[in-house]
Amino acid sequence: GLKHWFGFDSFRCYAGEPLQENAVRAAVDNKSLLAVFPTGGGKSITFQLPALMSGENAKGLTIVISPLQSLMKDQVDNLEKAEITDAVTINGLLDPIERAKSFERVEDGSASILYISPESLRSRTIERLILGRNVVRFVIDEAHCFSAWGQDFRVDYLFIADFIAALSKEKGGISIPVSCFTATAKRKVIQDICDYFKEKLDLKLTIYATSAARTNLHYRVIETADEKEKYARLRELLESHDCPAIVYTSKVRDTYVLAKRLTEDGLFALAYNGKMNSPERARNQNDFISGAARIIVATNAFGMGVDKKDVGLVVHYSISASLENYVQEAGRGARDPDLEADCYVLFCEDDLE
Numbered sequence: 001g002l003k004h005w006f007g008f009d010s011f012r013c014y015a016g017e018p019l020q021e022n023a024v025r026a027a028v029d030n031k032s033l034l035a036v037f038p039t040g041g042g043k044s045i046t047f048q049l050p051a052l053m054s055g056e057n058a059k060g061l062t063i064v065i066s067p068l069q070s071l072m073k074d075q076v077d078n079l080e081k082a083e084i085t086d087a088v089t090i091n092g093l094l095d096p097i098e099r100a101k102s103f104e105r106v107e108d109g110s111a112s113i114l115y116i117s118p119e120s121l122r123s124r125t126i127e128r129l130i131l132g133r134n135v136v137r138f139v140i141d142e143a144h145c146f147s148a149w150g151q152d153f154r155v156d157y158l159f160i161a162d163f164i165a166a167l168s169k170e171k172g173g174i175s176i177p178v179s180c181f182t183a184t185a186k187r188k189v190i191q192d193i194c195d196y197f198k199e200k201l202d203l204k205l206t207i208y209a210t211s212a213a214r215t216n217l218h219y220r221v222i223e224t225a226d227e228k229e230k231y232a233r234l235r236e237l238l239e240s241h242d243c244p245a246i247v248y249t250s251k252v253r254d255t256y257v258l259a260k261r262l263t264e265d266g267l268f269a270l271a272y273n274g275k276m277n278s279p280e281r282a283r284n285q286n287d288f289i290s291g292a293a294r295i296i297v298a299t300n301a302f303g304m305g306v307d308k309k310d311v312g313l314v315v316h317y318s319i320s321a322s323l324e325n326y327v328q329e330a331g332r333g334a335r336d337p338d339l340e341a342d343c344y345v346l347f348c349e350d351d352l353e
Contacts, residue, residue, distance in 0.1 A: 001053050002045075005084060012042045012337070014210040023208045024049050027137065027179055034143065034180040034193055036209035038331060043181050044075060047139040048087075048113065055086055055112020060136030064115045067142050067154055069093050069278075070285055072115035079113075087113035090120065093278055107132060118145075118156035121163040130167065135176055138164055143180035147192035161200035168201075178203060183328055216334045221345045230346050231261070234315060237344060238267050238295060243312030244288070247297045248329055250318035258317065259297040268293060274301035300329055309336035316345040319352075 002008050002024075011021035020042050023035045027050035037043045051062035066072050072089040079087045088102040088111045105111040106129055120126050138160070140146075145154040168176055178201075180193055190207065197203040224230040238245055247269070249255055255271040262269040270284040270293045288296040289308050296302065300320070314333040320326035326345075333341025 001049050005049065005052050006045060006082065017210075019208045019210055020046055023179075026206055026208075027177075028053065030177050032177045032179070032197065032203040032205050034182075034190065034205040034207045036182055036184070036190065036207070038183055038210060038214055043141075043183075044078075047137075047179050047181065048075075048079070048084075051113045051137070051139070052084065052086055054136045058136065059109050059134055060112060061106065061130070061133040062113050062137045062139060063130065063135060064113060064139040064141060065118050065121075065160060066115060067117065067145055067157075069117065070282070071141070072117075073282070074285075074289070076115060086111060087115065089115035090126065091115075091117060093282065103129060106130075109133070118154065118160055121156075121159060127163075127167075131170060135167065135171075137177050137179060139179045139181070141181050143182040143193050144184040144186075144189050146180075146196055147189040158196075161197065164201060175201075175203075178205075180205065183331065184324060186324070214331060214334075216337060216340045217330060217343050218340065219330070219343045219345075221347065224346060224348045226348055226350075230317070230348055231258075233346055234258075234317060235262070235265060235267065237313065237315055237342075238262070241313040241342065243294070244291070244308065244310055245295045245313035245315065246302070246311055246329075246332055247295065247315045247317055248300065248302075248320070249297060250299065250321070252299060254317070255297045255299060259295075262295060262297070267295060269295035269297050272296050272298040272302045274299060300325060308332075309334075310339060311335070312339065312341050314341060314343045316343075319345060319347055 002011065011018060023033055023046045026033045027047065035043065035046060047062070047064065054060035054062065069091045072091055073093060076087045076089050088105050090099060090102045094102065106114055116126065140160060145157045164176055168174055178197060194205050197205055222233055224233055234247065247258060249258060252273045252275050255273045259269040259271040270287060272281060272284050284296065287293040311333045314330050316326070320329060330343040333343055
């Protein structure tokens with residue numbers, strides 16, 4: 001299956017452990033699992049491969065629940081680039097024609113992977129659509145959103161098991177397995193996810209966990225005297241690295257200000273933040289991923305699930321809210337394990353307030 005769909009001869013190992021292959025085999029064997037893989041750790045293929053196999057063998061539908069519309073679009077686009085047309089998404093970014101086409105492909109069985117948001121499960125239309133198919137697995141991406149201890153707790157995630165239970169009942173009580181994925185290895189978060197599925201659906205999750213260590217990332221912290229010197233150092237870094245670069249800042253306003261200033265200084269940059277209107281946000285993301293723009297200045301709304309393999313520079317112009325956030329954001333660099341990336345934090349004393 002790996003060779004047939006993705007052209008790879010072998011799975012990726014982590015510290016000598018074949019965790020990616022083990023997680024795929026568990027899914028093929030209809031087991032429920034929790035995979036803790038680092039950002040850029042080959043997570044997508046781990047659920048896409050079993051989904052494609054069950055789609056071909058049993059006309060099965062795998063439902064992938066993700067909190068981010070940009071991630072869904074990105075993954076469907078990447079599969080299409082690999083000439084895999086079995087995946088569709090239904091979300092608010094689609095126009096009515098695209099939406100109708102996605103519904104049609106789920107209904108007629110030509111789609112074996114459906115990407116939706118947790119909020120979509122409350123829609124009667126989506127519920128009726130899913131009832132018409134042989135649902136073989138639910139994949140929950142960014143599974144730390146289940147946990148109040150995670151940095152992105154989302155209350156809609158807590159409805160997922162209720163939906164699965166209701167679907168299972170409608171289908172005559174069959175047990176539907178789940179695969180959970182996260183890059184967050186906090187013990188309490190993992191415990192919360194496992195407890196949730198045990199209590200709600202009586203599912204025991206097998207855990208496949210890697211270290212968060214990424215040996216192809218190089219970290220450095222640079223202290224600056226003030227904002228003026230900080231900006232000068234940012235320019236130096238961008239000028240000395242001729243590669244795709246992400247500049248992270250904590251304020252929405254700063255994404256626009258820095259992007260405009262860099263562009264005026266001859267370093268064309270685009271802004272990205274969660275407050276942007278959807279078409280502009282999607283356009284800027286696409287321009288960065290396609291290489292039309294080398295630099296993107298973003299809040300941490302950018303990056304989760306964005307599969308750009310060749311980011312060679314990640315600069316934190318503002319310090320992250322937590323070490324956990326930092327590891328995830330810096331992890332956008334060098335998603336291709338054969339490449340390397342430099343990760344810098346720029347700070348001045350005032351930032352530590």
